Every structure is written in structure tokens, then in C-alpha cells.
Amino acid sequence: MSDATTQLAVVVLAAGQGTRMKSGLAKVLHPLGGRPMLHHVLAAAEALGPERLVTVVGRDADAVRGAFADRSRFALQEEQLGTGHAVLRAEAELEDFSGDVLVLYGDTPLLTAASLGRLQEHKRATGADLVLLSAVVDVPGIVVRDPAGGLARVVEATDASPEELTIQERNTGVYLLDRDLLWKSLAQVGRDNAQGEIYLTAVVQVLLGEGRRVEVLRLEDDDEGIGVNDRLDLARAEALLRARTLNRLMLDGVTVVDPATTSVDVDVSVGRDTRIEPGVVIRGETQIGERCHVKPGCVIEESVLGADVEIGPSAHLRPGCVLGDHVRIGNFVEIKNSTLGAGVKADHLSYIGDADVGEGASFGCGSITVNYDWKDKHRTTVGPGAVVGCNVNLVAPVSVGRNAAIAAGSTITRDVPDGSLALSRSRDEKHVEGWSRRKRPPEKLE
Structure with missing residues (x-):
């Protein structure tokens, strides 16, 4: 029996091979909603x-440890001998712990804290x-109840x-029980089965056989209990998690015109009265303010x-962009690692990469910050109120001053002073033969 002061330990089983994923990546590291599944x-x-x-x-243990080193202790299951055996691998990490143990699974990613809290409360309330x-x-685990509704x-x-196979209620494998009772029960579980493994589910039968009280708590949302075993399951989990995220945003005052074609990661935040149209993808820890479109x-x-x-x-903001209030980015504009x-x-057909742009500046159609010299990236600075004409190349590192103007078709390689007009157009076309072989690495010419 537990009460409100009972300590809690959580053991997450994430050692499986995940063979049905047919992947070079550990199953629990596959992305889901913008984070690894285990997150x-x-x-x-x-x-x-x-x-x-x-x-x-187990599998890819170092990679899993590296991804979550600051969030968990780890135990290694070198040989996969069943779920009960996996739990036993955690015994040393709980040696000086006293309280309840909650067993979870790294490939059951949709369980919510609210449902797990209900599990704790049910144990307290029922003893x-x-x-x-x-x-x-x-x-495969079928929950068979007795005539009174208890677990048989x-x-x-x-x-x-045949009658039991018609039962739809199944065991998710998520258990909450006292630490000492867990180790005592597992000690009574043998490996006399076809697979020669120690099954955690056998603990239930051990306790029932001792006349212990075993309770079943049905999830309010069955979808929380789905496991991810293959790519089909992963796609289903992604869809469910995406719907959960979009529902949260809409309830917080965001308009999502077509949730079926909108993909938003779990860590995205969006201000109220923002409108998101169909076909939009928002990734990572993006933050969007109020009244955006x-x-x-x-x-x-x-x-x-x-x-x-x-x-x-059809605009693309790559990682590292910071856009101030009232910024307007049009169709087929790409921005990368820039502050506007x-x-x-x-408004259209521009590339702004590695740039710092002052307030009120504007870029004409086809304007580009040329940030890469085939070896290094360089930054461009555009001052407040500057206007950059159509088809302009700003070859970084370069600075355009406050209220300066760049005429259409210009290629700018030198800093432009405040308030100046820069114009760079040549009537002469010069071809330098053999330039590539002298200036570019041989592997780039293959």
C-alpha cells in the first residue's frame, strides 16, 4: 500500500533491438514530433x-546515453532475455531506494503524465x-476479468x-508496485518458456497466486497505449502526436486552417490570433508571436x-532566424541564420543568409546576400531604412549603411556609407580562362 508520501522511481525499458524498424538507428532515437521517441x-x-x-x-547504448545523459541514470542489458530480465538490470541503480517503482517502455511514447498520475492515485486509493x-x-497480453470485474x-x-481472444482489453505492460515486492516477485519467475526469457508479465500471476490485490486501470484514451514496433506504427504515433499538438495550439487561440496538412513539432509555441494556412511545417523550438500570418x-x-x-x-526560414515585429517575408524567400x-x-525570390538587417530595410525581387566564398561563411550587415534593389548581390563580408540604396542589378563588394546610392554595372564582359583550375580545389572540378 502507498500513500501521498511514497517515493517514486521510474524504470524505462529501452534496450530492445527494434528489428522490425529495419533501421541503422536505435528505435528509441527515431524522431517523433521533433524529438527522439524516448524523450x-x-x-x-x-x-x-x-x-x-x-x-x-541495450542496442546502441552509447548513443542513447549520449542523447539523454543529463536526464536519466542508465543500466545495461547486454543480452536481451525478456522484460523481467531488463527490469532486473536496473536493480543496482535502485539498491538504496525505498518506495514504488513505475515500469515504462521507451517505445510507448504517447502516455501522458496525467494518465500516469491517475495510476499513482489509483494505487493510493485502492491500497x-x-x-x-x-x-x-x-x-498480445489479454486482460481477463472475473465476474466481479476484478483481474482474474x-x-x-x-x-x-477462443472466448478470451474476443476480449479487446489488453495489458500495456505498464506497472506500478513496491520496489521490494517487485524484486521478490521477479525472483520467483523462471525462464521455462519457449524463448527462455524472464517475462515481467509473470509478476502479475505471482502476486495473484499469493492472494495479493492487483488492480487494472483502463486508459481514458486508448491511443496513449500504442507501441511503436515498425515504421507503420511510427507514422501513426506521429499523426496522433501532431494532432495533440495542433489541438493544444487551437485551444490556446491559434487558427489552424487545415490540421490534416499542417505539421508542427511538440516544442513549437505560437501566440494567439496567429493564422496557420495549409501545408505549413514548423520545426524544433520555433517561437511565433501573436497575430502572425x-x-x-x-x-x-x-x-x-x-x-x-x-x-x-512558400517561404523557408532555416534555423537561427530572428524576425522582429511587422516583418513581411513573401513567396519563395529563403532566410538563414539572420536577424531582421x-x-x-x-517580398519575393530572395535569399538572406548570415545577415543582420536593421528595422525598416527592404529587399527587392531576386536580391541575395552572397555569404559563402567556397570556403567560409561571412556576414552581411544592412542598416536601418536601407533599400536593396532587384537582382542585387551583396558579397559578404560587406556592410550597407543606414538609409543607403543599392541600385537594381548591382554586385556590391565594398561597404556602402550611410545615405549613399551604390551602383555597380559593367558593360564589359571579361572571361578569365583557367580560373577554376587555379582557384578551386581539384575535387570540386570532378
């Missing part, structure tokens, strides 16, 4: 405030020795009777937008 499980666990959080790793989460999901047993589909076909990655910003259609002050306008 979502750890985030739900962290929200409970556990005293210990242990992740059992159960073990509480398991159930759901209508496609897993959990049976694998391969061992179930993101038109169809835009991609925004790891960027910060102020209020009243207008983007698109309030009121900057680039």
Missing part, C-alpha cells in the same frame, strides 16, 4: 517528480499491491481460449518570430 517517455516520467529515473539500454494500465491496443489473469494471445507551403525551422509577422506563401529588425520586407 516523450522521459518527459512524462519527469513530470511525476521521481526520486530516481533509470533507463535500461493495491500492483496496478497495471490497460487499453484497447494491439498487444493476464494471458498471452497464443495461450488464450503563416501562408500556405511555408517551412519554419528553429526560428523566433515577433508579433504581426507575415510569411509566404522590425518592419523589414523581402
